[in-house]
Amino acid sequence: MGVSFALMWSSAFTSAKIAVQYAPPFALLCVRFLISGLIALALARFLGQRLRLTRAQWLAVVGFGLCQNVIYLGANFWAAQTIDASLAVIVASLLPLLVAGANALRGERLSAVALAGLVVGLVGVLVIMSDRLGGGADPTGVAMVVIGVLALTAATLLVQGASPGGNVIAVVGLQMLVGSAGLLPLSLLTEDLIVDLQWQLIVAFTYTTLVPGLLATVTWFLLVNRIGPTRAATFHFLNPFLGVAIAALILGEALGLRDLIGVAVIMGGILAVQLSRRN
Template sequence: MSEKNGTARQTQDRRSAPARSTEDKTQPPPRAEPPVSGTPWGRYAVGVFFSVIWSSAFIAGKVVVMEMGPFATLFYRFTLTVLVLLLFCGKKLLGPEGRQAMLPGMLLGLLNNVVYLGLSFSALRYLSASWVVIVVSCAPFMTMALAALRGQESFDKRKLLGLTVAFAGVVVMVGITGLHEGAGLGLGMAIAATLAFSVGAVLFRGKYDALSLLSLNFWMTLCGMLCFAPAAFMTTTNPLHITWPALAALLWLVVVSLAGMALWLLLIRTQGPSMAASYNMLNPLSGLALSALLLGTAIGVQDVMGAAAIVAGLYVALRPGQTPKTT
């Protein structure tokens, strides 16, 4: 009888041990920095590639917007992207993987594709492009503050210093022109757009890490398509009535929606929200390089100085540092 009791207790102990181990795994220890994966140069390469893809949308978007308007452009961009994503996702959207990503994807689509893009495009009606770029470049600061409030990241002085230097480089590159009458509304739109972008980055970090990026991108894009549909139907312009350069630019915007958004979600997942948002400060530099390459735009001394400050600041902010001890 005692041997049976002993065997039963050992069996019970063995059964209970995995349960305790699983419970420990579901409660990750507090961390001061978000986990990152890959070599430092590999992570930087992903961020730079994201910036180049994302910046190219401004060049292509300008060509299409001149013929179709901002909201019609966004509608057809998202509609074509939805069709492509349907080919990739297929029946997965009807399965558990697709259903789990639906509500988070619609929420992120509302923040990133509708509020961020809609307000930033609208802000251009009241502000110069330089002011919109400067306000949007504040995204890393907003994201860092929100992530710190949610306990996702620590408030790192080294990171703050690096982002401040990079932000100064953005200001040097794009310059600041005088604000005209009615610019207050444009500034409010640009700030609200940047805040929505930062909120989306912080919400995705951790909470939606297990979701499929393709399914998530599909629901995000579908949300943008549905929200911009009324504005598109109010105009008589459609992709069949635009010039070939504008049509080519529209198709490239679909590539940006596919590759750019996938890289953006990947950066948040692997490097944390504030570090992912930091790569947006490379956008003026990437946009200038693309403009010089594709449009023959001249590069001046001011551009070189600003670019140097951006690269130096981001290196300080993004390089791995010692993780502070936690209690």
């Protein structure tokens, strides 16, 4: 389940890069979440799941939908217009390090190994970002994916409150509809609805809607419920390698030696942080 999630999640950056070449990013996401959300709610109803949520759970679902779907994915889809998919996935791979740091600020004690992992992982990202920015990467696009991963950190901290009991698919559908509603005004205010309906857009949109959008999100909720957020986040260790490999394979994005060194360093930092927190 964890490896499948990592593979689906890492592939999202490549499919997003393809899709935004043919349609505006916020409008794409708005339609994607509307379709995914309605499918999830229909499936949940078929399975007998009902949305009986407390006030706190409703707030968690709305907060998760806004942080992950509107801010994180909105920022990444917008940035995909100007930066490589491999750079976006590398920045997004900061997630488990940022979650560990946020938990430390909330009072969780980190071991020396975990602290070293945090530092090493951040150094790896800085190595790659300095090289890419020096090579002409769009600073605004980089800033957007950084904002996005900070929002995803907040969403991850909310995920337990947003996934009550056996109603996982219903909750996933609801938070996707929250994302669609949040992205609609952004699209109407900032974008011209010009769509170049090519087969590449159809394939990329269908894939990103059903696989990273629906299946990966359901898998993540189930994984967190099954093994907890700390152990589940361990599988993000695979995202830098998988994301860079998929982008290189499908998009032909060039990788330099510093990129490969940075990815290895980030993976080592993530692994150190997560292994230090296992029981």
